[in-house]
Structures are given as C-alpha cells and as structure tokens.
Amino acid sequence: MSSGRGRTRSFPRTSRRSDDYTGGVPQLRLALNQIDSTVGDIAGNAEAIVHWTRHAAGQGAHLVAFPEMALTGYPVEDLALRSSFVEASRAALRGLARRLADEGFGEVPVVVGYLDRSERAEPKLGLPAGSPENAAAVLHRGEVVLRFAKHHLPNYGVFDEYRYFVRGDTMPVLRVHGIDVALAICEDLWQEGGRVPAARHARAGLLLSVNASPYERNKDDTRLELVRKRAQEAGCVTAYLASTGGQDELVFDGDSIVVDAAGEVIARAPQFVEGSVILDLELPAADPEAPEGLVNDGLTVDRVVVSEEPLPAYEPELTGGYAHRLEDEEEVYSALVIGLRAYVAKNGFRSVLVGLSGGIDSALVAAIACDALGAENVYGVSMPSKYSSDHSRGDAAELARRTGLHYRTVSIEPMFDAYMGSLGLTGLAEENLQSRLRGTTLMALSNQEGHIVLAPGNKSELAVGYSTLYGDSVGAFGPIKDVYKSTVFRLARWRNRAAEERGQTPPIPESSISKPPSAELRPGQVDTDSLPDYDTLDAVLALYVDQDRGREEIVAAGYDEELVTRTLRMVDTAEYKRRQYPPGTKISAKGFGKDRRLPITNRWRETPG
Ligand SMILES: Nc1ncnc2c1ncn2[C@@H]1O[C@H](COP(=O)(O)OP(=O)(O)OC[C@H]2O[C@@H]([n+]3cccc(C(=O)O)c3)[C@H](O)[C@@H]2O)[C@@H](O)[C@H]1O
Ligand SMILES: Nc1ncnc2c1ncn2[C@@H]1O[C@H](COP(=O)(O)OP(=O)(O)OP(=O)(O)O)[C@@H](O)[C@H]1O
Numbered sequence: 001m002s003s004g005r006g007r008t009r010s011f012p013r014t015s016r017r018s019d020d021y022t023g024g025v026p027q028l029r030l031a032l033n034q035i036d037s038t039v040g041d042i043a044g045n046a047e048a049i050v051h052w053t054r055h056a057a058g059q060g061a062h063l064v065a066f067p068e069m070a071l072t073g074y075p076v077e078d079l080a081l082r083s084s085f086v087e088a089s090r091a092a093l094r095g096l097a098r099r100l101a102d103e104g105f106g107e108v109p110v111v112v113g114y115l116d117r118s119e120r121a122e123p124k125l126g127l128p129a130g131s132p133e134n135a136a137a138v139l140h141r142g143e144v145v146l147r148f149a150k151h152h153l154p155n156y157g158v159f160d161e162y163r164y165f166v167r168g169d170t171m172p173v174l175r176v177h178g179i180d181v182a183l184a185i186c187e188d189l190w191q192e193g194g195r196v197p198a199a200r201h202a203r204a205g206l207l208l209s210v211n212a213s214p215y216e217r218n219k220d221d222t223r224l225e226l227v228r229k230r231a232q233e234a235g236c237v238t239a240y241l242a243s244t245g246g247q248d249e250l251v252f253d254g255d256s257i258v259v260d261a262a263g264e265v266i267a268r269a270p271q272f273v274e275g276s277v278i279l280d281l282e283l284p285a286a287d288p289e290a291p292e293g294l295v296n297d298g299l300t301v302d303r304v305v306v307s308e309e310p311l312p313a314y315e316p317e318l319t320g321g322y323a324h325r326l327e328d329e330e331e332v333y334s335a336l337v338i339g340l341r342a343y344v345a346k347n348g349f350r351s352v353l354v355g356l357s358g359g360i361d362s363a364l365v366a367a368i369a370c371d372a373l374g375a376e377n378v379y380g381v382s383m384p385s386k387y388s389s390d391h392s393r394g395d396a397a398e399l400a401r402r403t404g405l406h407y408r409t410v411s412i413e414p415m416f417d418a419y420m421g422s423l424g425l426t427g428l429a430e431e432n433l434q435s436r437l438r439g440t441t442l443m444a445l446s447n448q449e450g451h452i453v454l455a456p457g458n459k460s461e462l463a464v465g466y467s468t469l470y471g472d473s474v475g476a477f478g479p480i481k482d483v484y485k486s487t488v489f490r491l492a493r494w495r496n497r498a499a500e501e502r503g504q505t506p507p508i509p510e511s512s513i514s515k516p517p518s519a520e521l522r523p524g525q526v527d528t529d530s531l532p533d534y535d536t537l538d539a540v541l542a543l544y545v546d547q548d549r550g551r552e553e554i555v556a557a558g559y560d561e562e563l564v565t566r567t568l569r570m571v572d573t574a575e576y577k578r579r580q581y582p583p584g585t586k587i588s589a590k591g592f593g594k595d596r597r598l599p600i601t602n603r604w605r606e607t608p609g
C-alpha cells in the first residue's frame with residue numbers, strides 16, 4: 001500500500017514573478033516525488049508512480065523523479081536473491097514505461113528506482129553475472145531509455161548491499177531540453193569519489209540523486225551538509241529526492257533538498273510527509289564539448305538525449321521554499337508515529353492492543369498508537385495483580401479517559417492463584433509469573449479480536465534485560481524499543497505540551513510521568529532497586545551500546561567503576577533476550593537489530609583490569 005494514492009499533495013512553495021524577466025536560458029520544471037512505497041507491492045507502487053506522474057505532468061513538469069527502488073520498495077533484503085522477484089521488477093518497469101506513454105505522459109522523462117540484474121559479475125564480492133542491481137531507469141515515450149546501477153554500495157549499519165548487488169560502473173547523464181542531468185543513487189552521494197566528481201567531469205547542469213535514507217536522530221542536519229558539499233564538488237545544482245514512510249524497523253523521513261551550485265538551499269520539503277516538490281530551475285546548457293567515455297573512478301559516461309532543444313523561455317513561478325522544520329522531540333515522536341502506522345497498515349492490521357500499567361512506557365506507547373491509528377483502533381487492558389497500586393489502576397483509566405482509547409480491566413489474580421496453587425512459585429519465578437500471565441492474556445485477546453500486541457519496552461530496559469521473557473516482552477512491534485528511558489520522559493512531556501498548545505487534552509496523566517518507575521511485581525518495588533537512576537544508566541549505555549566504548553574508557557569518562565562494571569555485565573548477558581524481542585522503530589544510529597549484531601553465546605566480558 002502506498003498512502004496518499006487517492007489524494008495528491010504538492011508541498012507549499014513560494015512563487016516569484018519578476019517583471020524584468022528576460023528568459024532565454026535553459027530551464028526545467030523538476031518534479032521530485034517524495035513517495036511511500038511498500039516492499040514487494042510492485043503493482044501498488046507502479047500505480048503510485050503513475051498517479052504522481054499524472055500530478056507532475058498536470059503541473060507542467062519536464063522531468064519527473066521517484067526515489068531509490070520506488071518500484072519494489074526499499075530495502076528488499078533477500079528478496080533481491082529471488083530471481084522471480086527481480087524478473088517481476090524488470091517486467092513491471094517495462095510495463096510502467098508503456099503505461100505512462102499510454103496515459104499520455106510519454107514525452108516527460110521519468111526517473112524510477114527499481115531492482116534489476118547485471119550482465120556483469122562482481123568477483124570480489126562473490127557475485128556472478130546475473131546478480132541483482134540496485135538500479136534506476138529513465139522512462140520515455142514508452143521505453144526504458146537509460147538504466148544504471150548504484151555505484152557506491154552501503155555496507156554498514158542496517159545496510160548489507162555487498163551481500164546482494166553488483167555495483168554500477170557508468171556515469172548516467174540524461175539530456176533533457178538541452179540540459180545534462182547527471183544521475184545518482186543515495187550512497188553515491190555519501191562516499192567520496194565516484195559519481196559526484198564524475199558529474200563535474202561530465203559537466204552536468206544538474207545532479208539528481210534518488211534516495212531511500214532511513215531516519216536517525218539528527219541525520220537531517222548531516223544530510224543537508226552532505227548535499228551542500230556535494231553540490232559544490234559537482235559544481236551544479238543538486239536535487240536530493242527522499243522517500244517517506246516506514247518499512248519494518250526503518251522510517252523514511254522525507255525532507256528532500258535542492259541546493260544550488262554554491263550549496264545554498266533552493267527548496268526543502270516537509271519531513272515525514274508524502275508529496276511532490278515541483279520547482280523551476282534555470283540551469284546551464286549542455287556543453288557540446290562535454291567528455292564521453294571514461295570520466296572518473298572507472299565510470300564511463302552513458303549519455304542519453306531525450307530532447308536537445310531548450311524550452312521556449314517561460315517565467316519561473318515555482319522557485320522553491322523551505323518547509324517548516326520539526327523540533328527534536330516532535331521529530332522523534334513523528335518518526336515513532338510513522339513507524340508504527342506503517343507497520344500496522346502495511347501488514348494488513350487496523351488495531352493494536354497494549355497492556356496499560358499506569359506507567360510512563362505503556363502510556364507513551366498508547367499515545368503514539370492513538371496518534372498513529374486513531375484512538376478508536378487502540379485497545380488498552382489493565383491487568384492488576386495484588387501488587388498493583390491503586391494509583392497505577394487510576395492512571396491507566398485516566399490515560400484511557402484522556403485519549404478515548406478502548407479500555408477494559410482483566411484481573412490476573414485468579415490465574416495467578418491457580419498457577420501458584422499448582423506450582424508453588426517464589427521470588428523471581430513468582431514475580432515473572434505475573435508478567436507472563438499478562439503476556440498470555442494479551443496474546444489471547446489478540447487471537448480472539450485480531451489486534452496486534454505492542455511491546456512497551458524502551459531501549460534502557462532492552463539494554464540491561466529488564467523485562468520478562470514471554471511476559472512484558474511479548475508482542476508484534478515495539479514502538480519505543482530504540483528510545484532510552486530519559487527520552488521517554490522527554491517525549492511524554494513534549495506530547496502533553498503540544499496538546500496544550502493546540503488546546504487539546506494532554507494524553508498522558510501527569511502522575512504517570514512524575515512517579516518513580518516500577519515494575520510492581522512485588523510490594524514497593526521500584527526500578528532503582530536494581531538499576532542506576534535512568535539519566536546515569538542512559539549515559540553509560542549511550543557510550544557502550546551506541547558508541548562501542550570499552551569499560552576503561554567509560555570509567556575514564558567519569559562514571560563510577562562498580563556501576564559501569566555492573567551495567568556492562570547486564571548488557572552483555574541480555575543479548576539472548578534482545579534477540580527474541582519484537583521489531584520496533586529505529587531512531588538512533590545504533591538500534592538493537594541490524595545495527596548492532598552481537599553473538600548470544602559470548603564469553604567476552606569488559607571485566608576490570
Ligand atoms: N543465554 C541465554 N539464552 C537463553 N535463555 C537464557 C539465557 N540466559 C538465561 N536464559 C533464560 O531466560 C530466563 C530468564 O529470563 P526471564 O524469565 O525474563 O527472567 P529474569 O531476566 O531473570 O528476570 C526478569 C527481570 O526483569 C525485571 N522486569 C520484569 C518485568 C517488567 C519489568 C519492567 O520494569 O519493565 C522488569 C524483573 O524485575 C527482573 O529483574 C530463564 O528461563 C533462563 O533460563
Ligand atoms: N497492571 C498492569 N496492567 C496492564 N499491563 C501491565 C500491568 N503491569 C505491567 N503491565 C505491562 O507490562 C509492561 C511492563 O511494565 P512494568 O510496570 O513492569 O514496567 P515499566 O517498564 O516501567 O513500564 P510502564 O512504564 O509502562 O509501567 C507495561 O508497560 C505494561 O504493558
């Protein structure tokens with residue numbers, strides 16, 4: 001499913017009308033379609049491409065672009081290894097070219113990312129000829145007139161592109177209305193060398209990069225600086241087309257950028273919103289002396305001319321604009337909303353179920369779910385035991401009242417008594433039984449009613465193993481699994497503040513935010529009985545988990561030696577639990593999952609000395 005198919009949204013833009021406009025320079029109206037594709041839904045994605053091309057053509061665009069692998073969705077992971085999928089992508093691309101022409105858009109070149117296969121082998125990566133390519137093509141007059149593969153492949157963090165793809169060795173250049181447009185795919189901009197300097201050597205008038213760049217906190221600033229730097233290196237206007245939406249743990253945050261040759265921003269699209277940036281550019285005419293053949297870094301120019309004649313001069317109207325930027329908490333919160341919404345919708349569900357303890361984690365998860373899906377699709381269950389405090393029950397009910405989510409109470413006491421009568425458990429076994437009865441209750445209701453269960457664990461808890469296996473860790477999706485507890489507090493406060501500013505009821509009860517966190521599995525239990533305070537814990541975890549610093553370094557950074565040793569040990573011994581945790585939205589550079597891969601069986605310990 002690609003959202004927004006039914007409606008078409010153009011981002012706000014400023015219009016400039018200049019009386020002294022003389023015209024006569026090569027011009028282009030460029031449409032960057034910041035769309036949300038769904039992995040594997042080739043037909044649905046093709047439909048979206050037609051829809052947005054229709055919109056762009058209706059706005060008079062001369063060149064239309066779609067993100068990296070827009071036709072297949074991104075990342076396709078091991079689907080790339082299945083030739084049936086690769087062939088379906090190739091066939092769909094040809095079909096799309098014909099369809100666009102049949103619908104009357106054949107004259108407008110359309111750049112589309114898709115999955116292809118290579119004639120060439122990549123022996124260094126062990127990839128034979130016929131292996132997949134992360135490719136893009138230009139469709140024009142019913143034909144695929146130019147195709148190319150990503151040159152630089154990302155092979156770090158969540159990316160494994162050496163595992164799949166043969167890299168491209170051409171410098172694709174599309175001549176449209178007498179302007180040379182150099183083309184690139186995502187990582188081509190992130191690494192030094194390759195297509196950026198090649199675009200300069202090829203004397204391109206515009207560098208157009210199609211991307212699928214997963215969201216991480218603060219990455220928008222990094223991207224902006226990157227695009228500005230690359231534009232200066234390429235020596236031409238640079239358009240960076242981003243995708244939007246969510247795919248499993250990844251969120252694509254939009255924020256397409258166009259900068260001039262000096263790196264000054266011409267246009268910046270909204271974050272997290274599907275839509276189209278359409279703008280008029282005045283660009284240098286193609287250089288008749290522009291080189292052919294090998295230009296740079298083993299890249300050979302592959303130039304295709306779709307139209308040599310410059311356009312009759314027209315007055316530029318769509319001259320860019322700068323979309324409103326989200327503040328840090330709003331940005332992270334939006335990513336969490338988009339991630340959950342995409343997961344639920346793209347997996348064919350409508351509603352979610354969450355255990356409401358009255359605590360901040362489940363309250364934040366419920367608030368995110370209400371924003372993502374509407375309160376009418378969120379089901380909360382209070383499952384008190386004999387250790388549940390009155391305020392916990394009250395806070396859970398208050399959350400339901402504030403948000404309007406469906407709410408019910410299921411006491412776990414009779415089940416607990418039945419188990420205790422049969423098994424006679426004590427200590428930790430008795431504590432965890434309560435959590436497991438809640439997990440079983442949620443899964444039973446999920447089976448019965450068809451909602452997916454949300455696991456409310458945060459990154460701090462996941463790091464130290466502070467959750468019960470098959471208890472509060474059950475679920476389909478963990479919306480805040482990459483959010484440290486200290487950020488959980490900030491997000492909850494931000495969400496309430498945002499509601500107040502909009503004249504709405506803050507969703508999260510104040511006492512859920514202000515009371516000391518507790519698992520309430522035994523009388524009077526609070527998290528700080530077994531864990532350091534969350535600010536200190538999170539600071540140590542940020543060094544160990546996110547930055548891979550060793551024990552000595554963390555102690556040298558000023559943290560108590562015993563605390564560091566204990567924390568690191570907890571992290572190390574919880575790997576088995578994390579591996580069994582549901583997927584959840586990534587917001588950091590190192591989320592638990594593909595970003596951080598550690599052996600479960602592992603005797604290495606960051607011990608003193
Ligand atoms: N390497 C390994 N590979 C596979 N399994 C391994 C294992 N090491 C232990 N195990 C197994 O794991 C199980 C122990 O794990 P588990 O049953 O989860 O129990 P455990 O981790 O021992 O205890 C749960 C902890 O989480 C806390 N908690 C629970 C619930 C909610 C919250 C909260 O505030 O959110 C906190 C609770 O207070 C307690 O400290 C045992 O069956 C053990 O055999
Ligand atoms: N009484 C309860 N009723 C319903 N669900 C519960 C209850 N107690 C715990 N849970 C579920 O188990 C999860 C773990 O909760 P717990 O109270 O152990 O600690 P927590 O990690 O501090 O979470 P929270 O901040 O949501 O309380 C909760 O988020 C909630 O989904």
Ligand SMILES: NC(=O)CC[C@H](N)C(=O)O
Binds near residue numbers: 186212
């Ligand atoms: N799809 C890609 O090539 C993405 C890689 C790039 N470094 C990014 O995170 O944006």
